[in-house]
Amino acid sequence: MPTTAPAAQRAAQRRRKPQTSRRDDEAPIIPILARKVREVEAKAQRGKLGPTNRVKFQVIAFLVREERARVKADTEIADGARAELLKRLDGVATILAKTAARDTSLIQLLEVDQAASPVARRMRRDWLLESGADLADDELIITDVAPAPATVVPPALAERQVVPVAIEARQTANPFLAPDLTVRAPKETPRRRLDGWELMGPLYKAFETGAGGSAASMDLPAVPEFDRLSPRGLEIMPHQSRFLEAVREGHRTFLLADEPGLGKTAESVIAASVANAYPLLAVVPNVVKMNWAREVERWTPQRRATVIQGDGEDIDAFADVFIVNYEILDRHLAWLSSIGLKGMVVDEAHFIKNLTSQRSRNVLALGARIREQVRDPLMLALTGTPLINDVEDFDAIWRFLGWTNGEKPGPELMERLDQTGLTPADKAFYPEAREAVISMGIVRRKKKDVAADLPDKLIADLPVELDDEFGKSIRQAERELGERLAAKYRRIIEARGDRVQVFDGPDEDIVRLVAHGELEEAKAAGTGGDNVFTMVRKIGQAKSLLAADYTVQLQRSVGKVVFFAKHIDVMDAAEAHFAAAGVRTVSLRGDQTTAARQQAIDAFNNDPGVGVAVCSLTAAGVGVNMQAASNVVLAELSWTAAEQTQAIDRVHRIGQDEPVTAWRIIAAHTIDTKIAELIDSKQGLAARALDGDAVDPQSSDSVQLSALMHLLRQALGAA
Template sequence: MARGGQRQNGATRARRRGRELDNEGIIPILARAVREVEGAAQRGKVKPTSRTKFQVVAQLAREERGRVKVDTEINEAQRAEQLKRLDGIGTILAKTTARDTSLLALLAEDAVLSDAGRDLKREMLVAAGVEVPEEEESAPEPVATVAFDPERQVTPRSVVSRQLANPFLVPDFSGVVRPSHARRLSGWELIEPLLESFERAAGGATSCMALPDGEEFSFRAPAGLELMHHQAQVVESAASGHRTFLLADEPGLGKTAQALLAAQAADAYPLLVVVPSVVKTNWAREASLWTPHRTATVVNGNGHDVDGFADIVIVNYEILDRHVGWMSTHGFRGMVVDEAHFIKNKSSQRSQHVLKIADRIRARAGRPLMTALTGTPLINDIDDFRAIWQFLGWIDEKKPLGQLMDRLEDTGLTPIDPGFYPAARSAVIDLGIVRRRKVDVASDIPARRIADLPVELEGEVGRSIRAAERELARRLVERYDMALATRRSGVVVDGIDGDLVRRVATWEREDTTSSGSKDGENVFTMMRRIGQAKAGLAADYAAQLARNVGKVVFFAKHVDVMDTAEELFAKRGIRSASVRGDQSPKVRQQNIDAFVNDPDVAVAVCSLTAAGVGLNLQVASNVVLAELSWTDAEQTQAIDRVHRIGQDQPVTAWRVIAAQTVDTKVAELIDSKAGLAARALDGSDEEVGSSADIQTEALVALLTEALVTRGD
């Protein structure tokens, strides 16, 4: 009896322990959070706060899965139950991703967690009773959930000194334009037709405002520097009174110099420059180079070292929330937003901060100089224009403003008239869109080409990847057959049913935790594995180039690929410099300088996302792309770190592609999606691709090929 009682008591304790596990720890918290995200996705587009929660849940679920697998304090039944619950969370994440495919990027292991995300993660861990590491406790304060949070505001001491030194600084209303009132177009919805006018662009249609054109311009570059003709045109336009520019020249045509000199020509000081953190140092250097008689200050952290009397104030997006208050009343007469596509999501906090400051500057300065810089203004959708146009003061949330409305009224047309669209497009462009291509304006920049370099993945790694791809294709075919067999519509399709193929591909992407993919294998993870497998081959080719033709820039998406490359270069006795996202600005700049100035540093190993903007690496003429990007814009940005003004050699980008794998299909898809900016801005006749998810398209290609192979 005693022994039986002990067994009963043990079973009771096990059941009690199981119930405790159900209600304690991180899993219940993740379950509640993922349901909240799912509900938000069902109501419409996922907003920034829900996106942050989605990313944190995915990261914590991944970490908890790893912990549960090795937890020695639970038995196998409890372990299986915990893993089952985590699978349920993963399924909800996958279904949410299907509703908003932009969330896929947040699932990457190397996806950067924002300050708000780090704080939310810490809060969840604390709520779960987990002891948070010290570095987590010292994370920055949470980002405000609104565009302006008074509690986070700081005012640097020297800014206070400037305010005291200018006690009678008052708004300048001398240049305020009379508000425009719609007459004929009153009641028309005009924002969508304006955006659509760029999608309808006919072949050969210009995307550049009229600019001064002459052999001699009144404005000169500083001694020892040369201003190219296309750069001088923008500066001269600012000098003659133009005050809003969307400077969308292709990367490498010197937009930074144009913006700085335009501000000098317009006397738009003090000037606020908002940039990604990785290029703050570079902007300060460029300011001292092109406007040596103007003082520049860089805002770091709370701005303790800021020179409040400086002519040029440079701040990065990530800390802008702390400085919205004083920057809104500082008396800026000009504002530059670099890499302006960073603000394309109008609901994001960085966009709200930028737009708030811009509105305050316009309200106080009359006709300030407002300049948006981006070589890739359109990455996924024509809608990417909205926030940039709003920053420039051309539109607000609902309608065109001021000059734009007047110009639309002057056309005498409405959106039901076919002629409205080309006229509306011209009206927007005339407000200040400047788009020039290298081939048109910089004949002295040598040509560039992208050369695909197929490589064979050999050995166990290659066999494993090909086996995983075959398994993925088999699973897709099985799903297709099952869907075909159970279809009730009665529709009979001769051959392969393209619509069903696409639905099956979508289902597969959603269901990353199905019984046929316990290892989580999908297109995203397969591409990562392929990148790891290519790392040594890509690095070997870069080493050969360095030995034979000189300096090389090596781009990769993932840290482990960069690590592999740097190890190989070290073994070969080739010195390299690393440019990564987790470096401080000082270390980053030191490594860039070493590559540019030290003849013994032969390779720059760069992160595709962290080093794809703001770098001048034209000391090299060969680029190796070890991993594929998911967008043509990201790939182009990387190549244009080398193919830019100052380059005197033809540029070749060697794109390393794993033959006979999904890598080749993804490369083709990326190339096929490159038509958006070409049509909207460059007057190309290419079809505008939608923002369709490339992972889904790759699955469609895999399934279609498998069905063709078996003879469907």
């Protein structure tokens, strides 16, 4: 066990400075643990405990245990000082316990063997060295365990695997040209100066703080003098040319994070041709499968694309591009991992941010297998909104691209970090680290920077009064929910024995705790009972006819309009109103076939008689081009800024030649107003982390949690 303050050293310190001895002299590790546990607590309160902070939780718990045993056993410590140190350690342990109560999955991390990973051991070592501890050689040098080979098809999915007959034909058609599926042994890499440092936390911090202040986009080659890539009759834009030049020069992994509407699909399709990355797999949302096939045919007419539906009975096994949606990928893992894929595109890559979901595990396993089998495969992650709530949303995307393994940077990124000559102990490390990650292949362009002829967009809020009985019942339900939250808050205050008066301001930790508890209960209840979700749905229902009526007026004055709603009953009510007003509509919903959805899109864009497209905010919010309109009506609000942006950008994209206006219908004097304000505040994260904008840090709380906290403060008279 390390000794953080040897007895001889403490005695010497007392002789040199008897009158200024600090209470931390006896246990200098405790202030470090106190600081670290507050960091973990803050993340847990926001529901954002990512992998790095989970490891921190482990290490803090084990160091508290070690330090408590050391303090009790050290006979050089006076009884009074020992009691004070143990009290401070108990304070750290109490915060750990409260954090584990919020997220019970943390409890299993306290098993004795859980803190033995190289990352946890490095973190423990770094903190002890910061405290001035003397460590043995075997604690200073920490080696990594060789990773186990990736398993593409987990046992739970083995029985679901299908192999289309056409794929069997492909695999046996020419045995002399069978793909080389040999798993490549990982290269042995030399030890590097930073091998012993815990680096994932500092990398996230570098982006979270927007270190460096510049846009998160790698240096790209200049626009070539001649366009040799566009097929006859088409022309790629200059910003697309620069990206494709980087591919032509040999770069193969990209997080293509251009704002929505700048042509990421076309860039990816042409990039596969430039890199000759065939067969290519595109994993995409269901609603854009047909659009992807069209883009392949449009930009690379010499290549064939096939869309995988169901069990894949009708696929073209000899196609160059295989297109599959996330929902059915699990049953096609086996054969996709065996046909020699040379590239993979993940569209709307923020869909894989939840590492515990089967969807994410499927994508990451396939990506790992391709990197094992192919030297320099083309790996593209496409998303205009890579960050939803927290900078650790990058984690899964970086893993897919092979830049990190979740615990440490990969060899190439490690080399770039090593070349900086800095460590996380140096302040200058953070901007350099951010640039190192960006140089791995982050490409982020904003519309205003690369498409000067693309019109600006305006979000205009239209407050509406819900003055009927339905509206009155909604406001009454809001007041009752606020009072219910306030009652819980007061019970906690009374049980704690505090005498805090409301006019002194509520205890924000308890406000968050009460709101978080209510949110979890609401999620469990779903559409049952009165909670924040049912309340917002009722607001949408109450606004539906008002929003539809405004849309009719708008359509008669400006032409085509896209109408977005979140719930089917709101869409149904709006469509009935449009029909009664004599306005022809098309509908885009989640239960449509791909062909029916594309037919509706084509009718809206090409038929002058179609005036309104009634769209599901979730089903039609990505991968849909509807630039025949320049006006969008948002009848219901989303829970995320990203979802709202995606919806508006179905209209505000390349090909649009008019200014775009999004009309948000807001129910005045209800929680709707606060939700709109919260959505707008969430725009700061991406602006800070990706674009280098000087935006004040905003809370990473979800909109739902923030809305409930607002209701509680309002009920306590402190809104």
